[in-house]
Structure formats: C-alpha cells, structure tokens
Amino acid sequence: MSEQGQERDTGAGRDLGPDDPRTVGDYTITGRLGEGGMGRVYRGRSPGGRPVAVKVARAELSADEGFRARFRSEIAAARQVGGFHTAQVVDADPDADPPWMVTAFVPGRDLGRTVAEDGPLDAPALYALGASLAEALTAIHGCGVIHRDLKPGNVIMSDDGPRVLDFGIAHALYDTRLTHTGTVIGTAGFLAPEQIEQGTVGPACDVFALGAVLVHAAGGHAFGEGPPMSLLYRAVHGEPDLTAVPDALRGAVAACLAKDPADRPTAAGLLAELRVHAPVPVAGPRRADAPAPPDAEPVRAPAAAPAGPAATPAAPAPTAVAAPGPVAFEATPGRKLTGVVGSLIGALSAGFVTLGSWQTQYAENDAGASLRLWAPLVLAAFALRIGLALARPHTVTVGAAGLTVRSRRGTHKDDPVVTIPWADVIAVSRPPVNSGPGVKLLLKLRWGAPLPLPRQGVEPRSPDWVTVTVPRPMGTATTTLRKEVREAVARCAPHVHVDYL
Incomplete structure (x- = not known):
C-alpha cells in the first residue's frame, strides 16, 4: 500500500467513510491519504498533536500469518533505514487486529503528481533528483534491504529533499522465506526484466526502477503506455525510450535500464556520478520557464561600473576546515573505584584468612602454613589489579575516524583497544534495556561490515549490531551524558543517523 499523495500540511485528507477508523491505538485519525492492496494509509495526530501517517492493514489479512510476517519485515526495514531517507517509524503493532504502523508525516506531493501539475523536470532538477534517490537506495541497500517497488508514487518531494516511501513489499536481502520465485510483485513499467521473468530480486532491480523514475520525471515513459502486460513485455524485450531525457543524463539513465543486472551501476556508483552535477538536492523542482512566486522580489540590474581598466578579482584564499576534535568519555576516580569493589572485597577476605591462619601450633603440612605462604602474594595481586584499573580505565572516545573503546582488559588476550570506523556505521540508537552505571549505545553497522571481537564495553550482536557502553562519571x-554523546556523534559523523538517545 502506497503512502503516495501526502499533501502539504494544509488540512485533513479525504473525508473518512463509515468503515474508516477514528482512532488507531493512541492516534486520532483525521483523513485518508491513500489506499492499496494491503490496506489504507490515514492522516492522523499523535497524543501530543504531531501529524503522523497511520498505515492500517486490511481486516481480512489479519488472519494470514504470512502477511503478518511480511508486515513485521516492513517495520524492521523502515527502522533499519532510518528517517533521513524514509519516513521514521514512530509506533507499530503487527499483532493487533488489524495490524498497523505509524510513521512521521512527510508533507509534500509525490513525484507523479509534481510532474503532472508542474511539468517535466529540467536537467539540473533531474540530476538532483537522481542523486537523492541514489543516496536513498545506497542507504537502503546498505541495511540489507531492497525496495522492490520504486516508482513516482512512492517518492515524496518534501521540503528537505525526496523521501522514498512505502516499504510494503520491501524485504530483507537475507530473508529468503518471504521471497517466492515466479511471483511478480511491483508496478509495470518500473519492474526489471529479472523480476518479470524469474521473479528474482536484488539491489540492481531498484537501480533499474530508478532509471525508469528519472525517465518519468523528464516527461517520458521508459516503456510507453498501455496495459500492464504490454509494459512488462516491452521491459523484457524492448529498448527504453529515452527521448525525453536530456543528452547529458541519457548515458547514466541508459546504464540503469540495462537488461543484464551486471551491466547496471550500483546505487553508490550512480551517486558518485550524479552528485558531481547536483551537489545540493532540491525538494520541489520547478520548470525552467515556470513563473516566479508572487512574493519574490524583482531582480534589479546592477549599477553600471565606472569606466576604467577592469580589475581582476583576487581569488579567495582557501579556508582550511579543521576536523572535529575527539571527545573522550572516561570514568572519574570515584567511578573507577566502584569498578574494583569486588577486588577490595577479595583482598579483605584474603586478609582475614591470613590472620586466622597464624596459629602458634600447627602440623607440619597443615593449611595454615600454605595460607601464610600464599596470602601475601594474593594481597599483592589484588593491589596490582586495583592499580591497573585506576591507571587504565574503561574509556570511549568519539573521534572523526570512528568510535574507539579502550577496555581495562580484552577477552581471550585480545587487544583491549578497538575502533569502529564511522564508515561502517549507519545509525546509533539506544538499546531497549540499559543496565549499569554507564550509557549503552546500539550501533547499526552496514551490511557486510566486520563485527569487532567482544571486549569490556563492546558486545557484538549478529548479524550487524554492536552495543557499546559509555562510562558515566560520578555526579x-x-x-547529560546522553546529550554529550549525541552531540559528539553528530559533530564527528554527520552522515550517521542518530535516534533519540
């Protein structure tokens, strides 16, 4: 079911019918935004008054456990990608009757309506749109997810750039239980040949759909118009019609629409090619000949310069931008001592045993002699352990290169220092349960990134999650610590999506 047609925040959606709910969970329904084969999407309000989009499954699907599994997959996919490229998941209940999910409301028109009302996009806007969609697909594929139904109706032109919506039929790449060979799922005209013929999907399918979306945004149709079966046949056996695409962009679009998935660029490769021409994405592109908004100030011609030799403007001196400095989070001495309470208790116990072993009379091989021999060594060992704990505490450093954890000790004689590069991190959030005096961070790694070995303060969770414990100083x-960590991550790794910590 598509979340297409999310209009700008100017009022409620279409009127509600008698079979539409008025409340879903704690959310008030104010209008209908869209409808599809899986259910309906409503405009609603959170208990605090924020606008939200509420996706409610069809009632007859509630008894289908396979659908509930797909719905859970949709929720997991949207949570993995995060809110920068999609609508952030606010709440969900896949076990409700019927199941529902709430996302942040994305104000704006979908791409299909934008083209229909404002006309085709010009070359700069097409470059910006292509770069934004390629960036979104890079993030989606990096989470091990494929969209499977990228089309103009699933692209919302929001104020901060295009958002890719509707993960209703998106599946995790590693979740083969929900992929059925021979089943064609998607929209004719945007499906890749391998989806149509074999029912197989992969990241290259989304790249194919991106090429077809750019053709549509340019005012054309990659495989013409007509019945769905005609579009499917042309996508497999015909060549795409790229006459509407500007010449400068035609090569990149043609590569996306290649019949062989191996001949198509990856989303990351396409992004690297397009961002050179579109460094800043646009939210709501207009045609080049569109009139200026009525409140725009008129452009005045500059005053004529006095006659004289033309002065050559001096080139501005390059400004060096310093990398953000590292921020270290280390336990204070008071907090360090709390970590060695067990050691102190052990030392006192050994001392009491030593005192009890000093007796005036004992047998030649009794336990007292052994205790008097080993107790000083045990006391020295505990003292050394306390000293090492104070001299080398558990420290977490947030730097430009990554997040470095320095443990008092490693496991299995591993190096106690480990760095998780920001290039491998997609998102940072908080785990469901936070125990202990520190603050725990849940790091979502990109698909295929190596997991660090377990250490004190570092707990890897297969397949691509890592829990890091940040020590909290006494007092x-x-x-406050969560805020400091959040600000440090945002400053050193602006590309990482940081949830509420």
Whole structure:
C-alpha cells in the first residue's frame, strides 16, 4: 500500500467513510491519504498533536500469518533505514487486529503528481533528483534491504529533499522465506526484466526502477503506455525510450535500464556520478520557464561600473576546515573505584584468612602454613589489579575516524583497544534495556561490515549490531551524558543517523 499523495500540511485528507477508523491505538485519525492492496494509509495526530501517517492493514489479512510476517519485515526495514531517507517509524503493532504502523508525516506531493501539475523536470532538477534517490537506495541497500517497488508514487518531494516511501513489499536481502520465485510483485513499467521473468530480486532491480523514475520525471515513459502486460513485455524485450531525457543524463539513465543486472551501476556508483552535477538536492523542482512566486522580489540590474581598466578579482584564499576534535568519555576516580569493589572485597577476605591462619601450633603440612605462604602474594595481586584499573580505565572516545573503546582488559588476550570506523556505521540508537552505571549505545553497522571481537564495553550482536557502553562519571546525570554523546556523534559523523538517545 502506497503512502503516495501526502499533501502539504494544509488540512485533513479525504473525508473518512463509515468503515474508516477514528482512532488507531493512541492516534486520532483525521483523513485518508491513500489506499492499496494491503490496506489504507490515514492522516492522523499523535497524543501530543504531531501529524503522523497511520498505515492500517486490511481486516481480512489479519488472519494470514504470512502477511503478518511480511508486515513485521516492513517495520524492521523502515527502522533499519532510518528517517533521513524514509519516513521514521514512530509506533507499530503487527499483532493487533488489524495490524498497523505509524510513521512521521512527510508533507509534500509525490513525484507523479509534481510532474503532472508542474511539468517535466529540467536537467539540473533531474540530476538532483537522481542523486537523492541514489543516496536513498545506497542507504537502503546498505541495511540489507531492497525496495522492490520504486516508482513516482512512492517518492515524496518534501521540503528537505525526496523521501522514498512505502516499504510494503520491501524485504530483507537475507530473508529468503518471504521471497517466492515466479511471483511478480511491483508496478509495470518500473519492474526489471529479472523480476518479470524469474521473479528474482536484488539491489540492481531498484537501480533499474530508478532509471525508469528519472525517465518519468523528464516527461517520458521508459516503456510507453498501455496495459500492464504490454509494459512488462516491452521491459523484457524492448529498448527504453529515452527521448525525453536530456543528452547529458541519457548515458547514466541508459546504464540503469540495462537488461543484464551486471551491466547496471550500483546505487553508490550512480551517486558518485550524479552528485558531481547536483551537489545540493532540491525538494520541489520547478520548470525552467515556470513563473516566479508572487512574493519574490524583482531582480534589479546592477549599477553600471565606472569606466576604467577592469580589475581582476583576487581569488579567495582557501579556508582550511579543521576536523572535529575527539571527545573522550572516561570514568572519574570515584567511578573507577566502584569498578574494583569486588577486588577490595577479595583482598579483605584474603586478609582475614591470613590472620586466622597464624596459629602458634600447627602440623607440619597443615593449611595454615600454605595460607601464610600464599596470602601475601594474593594481597599483592589484588593491589596490582586495583592499580591497573585506576591507571587504565574503561574509556570511549568519539573521534572523526570512528568510535574507539579502550577496555581495562580484552577477552581471550585480545587487544583491549578497538575502533569502529564511522564508515561502517549507519545509525546509533539506544538499546531497549540499559543496565549499569554507564550509557549503552546500539550501533547499526552496514551490511557486510566486520563485527569487532567482544571486549569490556563492546558486545557484538549478529548479524550487524554492536552495543557499546559509555562510562558515566560520578555526579553526571544520565541525560547529560546522553546529550554529550549525541552531540559528539553528530559533530564527528554527520552522515550517521542518530535516534533519540
């Protein structure tokens, strides 16, 4: 079911019918936004008054456990990608009757309506659109997810750039239980040949759909118009019609629409090619000949310069931008001592045993002699352990290169220092349960990134999650530490999506 047609925040959606709910969970329904084969999408309000999009499955699908599994997959996919490229998941209940999911409301028109009302996009806007969609697909594929139904109706032109919506039939790449060979799922005219013939899907299918979306945004149709079966046949056996695409962009679009998936660029490769021409994405592109908005100030011609030799403007001196400095989070001495309470208790116990072993009379081989021999060594070992704990504490450093954890010790004689590069991190959030005096971070790694070995403060979770414990100094509130960590990550790794910590 598509979340297409999310209009700008100027009022409620279409009127509600008698079979439409008025509330879903704690959310008030104010209008209908769209409808599809899986259910309906409503405009609603959160308990605090924020606009949200509420996706409600059809009632007859509630008894289908296979559908509930796909619905859970949709929720997991949207949560993995995060809110930068999609609509952030706010709440969900896949076990409800019927199942529902709530996302942040994305104001704007879908791409299909934008082209229909404002006309085709010009070359700069097409470059910006292509770069934004390629960036979104790079993030989606990096999470091990494929969309499977990228089309103009699933692209919302929001104020901060295009958003890719509707993960209703998106599946995790590694979740083969929900992929059925021979089943064609998607929209004719945007399906790749391998989807149509074999029912197989992969990241290259989304790249094919991106090429068809760019043709549509340019005012054309990659495989013409007509019945769906005609479009499917042309996609497999015909050549795409790229006459509407500007010459400068035609080569990149043709590569996306290649019949062989191996001949298509990856989303990351396409992004590298397009961003050179479109460094800043646009949210709502207009045609080049579209009139200026009525509140725009008139452009005045500059005053004529006095006659004289033309002065050559001096080139501005390059400004060096310093990399953000690292921020270290280390336990204070008071907090360090709390970590060695067990050691102190052990030392006191050994001392009491030593005192009890000093007796005036004992047998030649009794336990007292052994205790008097080994107790000083045990006390020295505990003292050494306390000293090492104070001299080398558990420290987490947030730097430009990555997040470095320095443990008091490693496991299995591993190096106690580990760095998780920001290039491997997609998102940072908080785990469901946070125990202990520190603050735990849940890092979502890109698909295929190596997991670090377990250490103190570092707990890898297969397949691509890592929990990192940030020590909290004595006297520092947990909320203050969370804010400092959030600001440090945002400054050192602006590309990483940071959820509420």
